[in-house]
Amino acid sequence: MSEFKVKGLTSLELKDGEMKEVEIEGIEEGKVLLAKSGGKVHATGAKCTHYGAPLAKGVMNQRGSVTCPWHGACFNLSTGDVEDAPALDALEIFTVSERDGAVYIKGDQAKIKSGRKNPVSACKAQGQDQIVVVGGGSGTIGFIQALREHGSKANVTVISKDEALPLDRTKLSKALISDPSKIQLRDQDWFDAQSIKNIEDEVTSVDFSSKSVETASGKKYPYSKLVLATGGTPKRLPLEGFKDLKNIFVLRKVSDVQSILSAVGEKKGKKIVVVGSSFIGMEVGNALAKENSVTIIGMEKEPLEAVMGQEVGKVFRAQLEKSGVKFQMDASVEKATASSSDSSVVGAIHLKDGTALEADLVVLGVGVAPATQFLKSSGISLEKDGAITVDETFAVKGQESVYAIGDIAKYPYYGPGGNGTPVRIEHWNVAQNAGRSVAITLTSPSTKQKPFIPVFWSALGSQLRYCGNTVSGYDDVVLKGKPQEGSFAAYYTKDETVLAVATMGMDPVMSKCKILMDEGRMLTKSELQGDKDPLSVAVVA
CATH class of the missing domain: 3.50.50.60 (FAD/NAD(P)-binding domain)
Structure with missing residues (x-):
């Protein structure tokens, strides 16, 4: 292993809970995360191994782990090991020291540049299990x-x-x-x-x-x-035309994507109807809207209203409308009919109110079983x-x-x-x-595992982050930020308890809330209404 000097850093005087991304002299694009936890400074790869988010913009927990600001992946700062999905690769860890007014990182150059490692060595299976x-x-x-x-x-x-x-x-x-x-x-x-x-x-x-x-x-x-x-x-619709006509697709596998793109063709400009304002339906609609005419049909007044609430649903709708997506909400599908030029291929989707939507192809996003x-x-x-x-x-x-x-x-x-x-x-x-x-x-049968906090994300014009779950039903939503500009944090509450948090354009609020939920320190509804900010809650209680 070699020793490399950290650019522009003269000491390791970080505050407990503080993280900093630093550049390494002599290594092009070589960056390392320095993080102080429990009085000790750790040096690891600088980027989340999932999608490359800068971990310095993430959040630290009380156990000395860092959580990605985007999708909730968590890494142990001492070992680099993955503690929470969706990351698979661990972080590389390095030795850090200071002397003579400079800070040094000891490690392999290639590993410093990569910042990630496969946590599993080769294994030869054996035994009867x-x-x-x-x-x-x-x-x-x-x-x-x-x-x-x-x-x-x-x-x-x-x-x-x-x-x-x-x-x-x-x-x-x-x-x-x-x-x-x-x-x-x-x-x-x-x-x-x-x-x-x-x-x-x-x-x-x-x-x-x-x-x-x-x-x-x-x-x-x-x-x-x-x-x-x-x-x-993926569920299909038991309605007239949906079982018989071609160019009606679900999306689950690569082959489904290949079929959809084949139907769209190279010329683009297709009339596409997406049935279902679910996360899948919204994501597919958003992805196809750039070069095609896309209409999404939903049974609710606003997209994802049942899960996210009407006000937040309006934000999602506005985000996709900027991309050219059109909506038919509060609507029910009656049937699919054939194209006038080919009786085997879908040509229109008919709603129960009499509306007919021309369609060169249809994508179903009506849930899974x-x-x-x-x-x-x-x-x-x-x-x-x-x-x-x-x-x-x-x-x-x-x-x-x-x-x-x-x-x-x-x-x-x-x-x-x-x-x-x-x-x-x-x-x-x-x-x-x-x-x-x-x-x-x-x-390790004797190891008692702590329940994990659910996380998901979605591409709805901007990136949505979500943690928690409203299994018990929520009775109020505390909405912060500028929803009309697509930047918000929505806190779903029941009485004083925050059950779930959704954010858009406000990283790393979701990741911090995930940690606070995990540690039993999440703010109450009243504290949020009183303008207390989750990001202001200290790492150490």
Whole structure:
């Protein structure tokens, strides 16, 4: 290792809880984060390993960890390890010292420039333990990586009917990326190095008594432990025309994006109708609006009103209208009819009030259902919506060594106002954190894990950040900032408790609130109404 001088810094006189991004002499684009916690100065990679957010603009917690200002990823400052999704790679850590009026960083030049590391070394599977994971999304990658991080050498087989390798599916609706290689979370070489078998097949049934799964190709795979992570199945409309006509799409996989972009074509300028003012519907509408005419149909008065409230929904609507998106709100779809030039292809969407919207293609964003159809004859107990009830460790009730994570799992929620209420949350971070939780349970059964705070984000003209959950229902919204300008923080409250926080253009308020919720120090409704700011709450209580 070599020693490098920090530019423009003469001492390590940081305040406790203070963070600073510094440049390193002699290394082009070489930057390091200096952060002081508990009286000690740490040096780590400067950027979040998820999407590259500057961690110096994030927030620190009482445990000596830093949370990304964008999407809530959390890193231990002492070890660089990931403590919270959605990051997968850990931060590099370096030795920092001062002498003769200068500050120095000791480390490998390439590592200083990169700032990130794969937290898992190569592993050769051994022993009789056979872990089968059904599904290949966020929960799966969270589980298998954490499993290896925590020392398990169990045999692992991942069986997924979707793409062969786990992808960052959040980019499908937000950016309509059609090349899977650009959004792979881990490549085949990584799976090979971890001795993890990755099989593209569909599990059609599970025999819990004999502990085996069977696939569409007729193969059987025995398991000693089973992790169900099949995610959600996009809903379709049981209305006239929607089952028969072409160019009506859902969005779940890369192949769906490829089909949508193929229908749009190179000339663009298409008339596109998005049915559903959900997050998926809004993101897809926003992504397609630049070069096409997009209309979003929603049943509420404002987009996402049921989740975010009418006033915040107006902000989202205004953001997309700036991009040219048109809205048909407080509307119900009656049917889809064929194009006059091709009876097999959609030509219009008809609303119940008589409005007809011309459409070259239609995208459905009307929600997802738990992908658990393959379990209906297995004897496992499913909720009415198809969800699987699990306990705090995500273990399936009534089954031995079976776990369910992600969109299919209904788990006890212990965030603000939750009090253990069973809830199913369709967030990327929730699935990944649940996977990590199961891996830790299997490798360290005696470790008591603290419930995580749900986080999600969305591209709605500007970037929306959200933490918490309103499972118990909220009775008021405290709105701060300048909503009319697309910059706000919305605090969803029940009595005096803040259940959830949504922000746009006010980073890192959401990340700070996530930390305060996690530590039980979130401000009350009255404190927020009295103009107290979450960012003013000290790291140390």
